Amino acid sequence: MRVDGREIPVTGKLLQPLIRRTSDIVRVVLAILGVAVVIAGSLITRPEWLALESSVAKIIDFLSPDQQTLVYVIYGMLILALPFAIFIELVLRRQWKLLFGYAAAGMLAVLALSITGTGISAPKWHMPVPDRFDTFLSQFLDDPRWIAMLAAMLTVSSPWLPVRPRRWMWFLLLMFAPIHLVVSSVVPARAMLGLSVGWLVGAVIVWLVGTPALEVPLDAAVRVLAGRGYTVRSFRVDRPAGRGPLLLGTEVDGPEHEIVVELYGKNQRSFGAIRQLWRWITFRSSETAPLHGSMHRAVEHRALLGIAIGEQGMADSRQVVVAGLNRGWVLYAHTVPRGTSISSLSAQVLPGVWRSLVTLHHNQISLGDMQSDYVRVANGDTLFGGFAAAEFGAAQAQRQTDIAQLLVTTTSLYGKHEAVSAAIEALGKDEVVYAARRLTKSAMSIGIRKSVPQWSKVISTAREEIRRQTGHDRIGSEQITRFSRNQIIQLVLLVALVYVAYPFFSQVPTFFSQLRHLNWWWALAGLVVSGLTYVGAAAALGACADGLVRVRDLLLEQLANTFVATTTPAGVGGLALSVRFLQKAGMSTLRATAAVAMQQSMQVLTHLVLLVIFSVIAGTSTNLAHIVPDSTVLYLVAGIGVGLIGLFMFVPKLRHWVKHSVRPQVKEVLGELVDLAKNPKRFAIIVAGCGAITLGQALALWTSVEAFGGGTDFVAVTIVTMIGGTLASAAPTPGGVGAVEAALIGGLAAFGVPAEVAVPAVLLYRVLTCWIPVAVGWPVMRWLSKKDMI
Incomplete structure (x- = not known):
């Protein structure tokens, strides 16, 4: 490259890679x-x-x-x-x-x-x-x-x-x-x-x-550096421009023999702005710095923080120049970083590193990115670099984030005991415990997540070591983002609830028009019966958990379970919530899964036994053909089942999953069933609780029918509830909304209940057993989440 009559050699790949701006x-x-x-x-x-x-x-x-x-x-x-x-x-x-x-x-x-x-x-x-x-x-x-x-x-x-x-x-x-x-x-x-x-x-x-390389204004950079007293003799491309800046090692005639030149192209400006905006939207205001209006302002901010940290004698480099070049490029030049990275040093440097960080925090300066390459030691002094995420006048939250990041970096380098001990010695137990709440993914910069191997495991290790050395039973995670994971899940569930409830809303006018014929005493009885089903479910789950959880807490969990099960397809969310609840209560994951699986297994067995019993009681005069699907559908379902079995037998990955994931849980459930058979009292509680669920739902439907004038007996309603509800439960809609109503109305019609009674009765039944518990389950779930019980 020839600039102002001088030939300046450029080595390395200067061409920018293709990027999608x-x-x-x-x-x-x-x-x-x-x-x-x-x-x-x-x-x-x-x-x-x-x-x-x-x-x-x-x-x-x-x-x-x-x-x-x-x-x-x-x-x-x-x-x-x-x-x-x-x-x-x-x-x-x-x-x-x-x-x-x-x-x-x-x-x-x-x-x-x-x-x-x-x-x-x-x-x-x-x-x-x-x-x-x-x-x-x-x-x-x-x-x-x-x-x-x-x-x-x-x-x-x-x-x-x-x-x-x-x-x-x-x-x-x-x-x-x-x-x-x-x-x-x-x-x-x-x-x-x-x-x-x-x-x-x-x-x-x-x-x-993609946008290919545009011309890099190296000639303008040479003239700017010459104006600062640095005559460029050669350029060495250490890193082509891409996600980061174009990094050049530059030999110069001046106060130093070599400096580092970083060139930021206009193709990076939009990416930086979008990332800033995303952090501003997703993170709390105390966690984010003010937005930069341009790339030049962002680079200028970095240089100014370097000057501020340099005044404390803790900067690993000295700022040379920041300048805007033609074609939208920005030049940032600084001296070569001094010292040796702590990744190449022993744990003896840790006390000095922590003392230097405390000094910076005392001067209200946070670094924001504590990866090992940005922490150096020269002649016994700790020096810091980077400065891209540094802040002057930093809030307490940003200073605590520095501590959490340095804990992760030093734990990865020197082990958990040395890293945590050095932090406690420099900061004290209370300060370390307070900062440990930020040992989360959101508090870790992208650079740390890339530089620390298995960073998520290191975070868990550091948190556990802090808990052990400080004697704290539990260290909670601080919410850094505006919306926590639980809040997002609850929002999704609420949106799903509105979606699945929409078909019910369309029938509300018809339902209210029939309320003038309603017998309110029968409706109240149905509400009481619906409440008793939750008592039965709580008792059954408590017996399956071997009495390790209080019945009161189980009853609250069952109410929250109704909300989650109604807003997720096939009720899978309810099963997951039960497992999570038992885990929080102190049970292992395998044990909690086995308890929930055993309750569901006993529920199915009890349901089938009651179905056979009531079918026999109903006698041959009961026409069940109106509810049971025809033989074609049954053969189709059986064929799909056989096909799935064959698929799991012949596909290696599925077979491995069944062998190593499903089989241990099935074995655990079978073992629990064997132990259950040896404990008659516990077995009776589970059977009674599962039976209360099935019979309670049938009784709630029967009281709903009686509330609008009746028309059939309890046995017929029970068969309708068990057969129709079972068939509708296979529907993919959350909570079976739509499928349950259609199945129950069709079943009642098959037993001679007129449509003017069957339709409002089923809607009342769904209000009593679904929508009222859902309305109660939402605040209960939030309360359980606040108490860290789910």
Whole structure:
């Protein structure tokens, strides 16, 4: 490279890799919206736009017909020459590879607008000159394929074109709409469609291919450094620009023999801004720094923090210069970092490292990124580097994050005992325990998660060692983000509840119209019976857990279980909540899973036994064919079951999962069943609790039917509840909403209950057994979560 008459060698790969900028993605989204707006405008508001354009054309109609023709001819010739001008510009700049993208964009844009219902329609551009030259030019000026081709070619070529020619070309292309108004004509809707489609095609190509390297202004960097007294002798590319800056080792004549030059390109600006915005949205205000308005401001902030830390004698480098260069680049130069990284030193440096961090915090400076490469030791002094996430006037939360990050880094390097002991000696037990609440993923910077092997395991190890050395039974995690994981889960469940409850809301008017015939005493009895089912479920789960959990807590868990089970398909959320509840109560994961599985197994067995008993009681006069599916459906279900068994037998991964994950749990459940058979009292409690659930639901439905005038006996209602509810439980809808109502109404109709009684009775039954418990279960679940019981 030759600058001001001097030859400066550059070694290494200077070319930037292909990257997909945020602006490329935004361009694609805007192009899609543009196509949608043009199509919607053509279909919906096109008559209004035609009238508006005609009015505007009359207002600005100040040219004579000959002048209008002249303007049209001149503009048409420019539009006709525009693609050739772009081609010549690319050839002169020797962008040979770009010519393929240039040609592909044009052909795809023309092809996209040539597809019709009968096939591909070729463009009808007639080269022979007709009687009027403006008629010949209108072939291209008004043809959407020509406009689309120009827009696509210009979009693909724009990143490589000089700024001023690029702006003039876009101005010329977009002028076709005002030109039509000047010559007193209406802008063709198909031309606007061509413009939007061409822009979309070009935007997609740029997004898929990526933005290639742009010219790096090394000559400007040489002149800026010379103005600061550093004459550049050579550049060495240590890291090409990509997600991070272009890193150059630079030999200079000046106060130092070598400095580090970092160049930030404009392609990185949008990514940094989006990341800042994302942190501002997802993290609490006390956890985030003020947003930087530009890349220059972000680099300037880093340099200023380096100066502030350097005044304390703890910076590993000295800032040389920060300057904005041409083409959107920003220069940041500093001396080569001094000292040795703590990753290459023994644990004897830990006390000095912690004392230096305390000094920085005393001066209200936080570092924000405590990875090992940014912590160095030189002549017994601890030095810090990086400074990209550092803050002056840092809040207490940011200082505590520094402590948590340094605990993770030192635990990974020196082991848990040495790292935690050094921290406690320098800070005290209370301060370390307080900072340990930030041993979470959210508090760890991206650099630490990349530099620390198995960082999540290291976090758990450090937390456990702090708990052991300080004597604390439990160290909770502090909420750093605006929304915790539990809050997000609860929000999702609430949205799912609204979704699954919508079909019920549509039937509310009919239900309320029937309330004038309701016997409220029967409804109250149904509510009491519904409540007793939760007592039975709690007793059964408590017996399966071998009495390790209080019945009161189990009853609250069953209420919360109803809310979760109603908002998740097939009630899987309820099972997971029960397992989580038992884990929090002190049971192991395997033991808790086995207890829940045993309760579900006993529930199924009890349900089937009661179904057989009530079917026998009902006698042969009961017509069950109205509820049971026909043989075709049963054969289909059996075939699917056999196929799944074969799939799990012959697929190695599935077979391995069954052997190592499912089999131990099944073995545990079978062992619990064997032990249960040896304990009659416990067995009786489980059976009674499971039976109370099934019979209680049947009794609640029967009281609901009686509340609207009756029409059948308890045995028939029980069979309807067990068969219809079982079939509907296989429905994929959360809580079986829709399927349960349909199955129960059909079952009651099969036993002769009229529709004017069956429909409101089933809706009342669902209110008593589902929606009221769901309304109660939501605050109960939040209370259990607050008490850390789930």
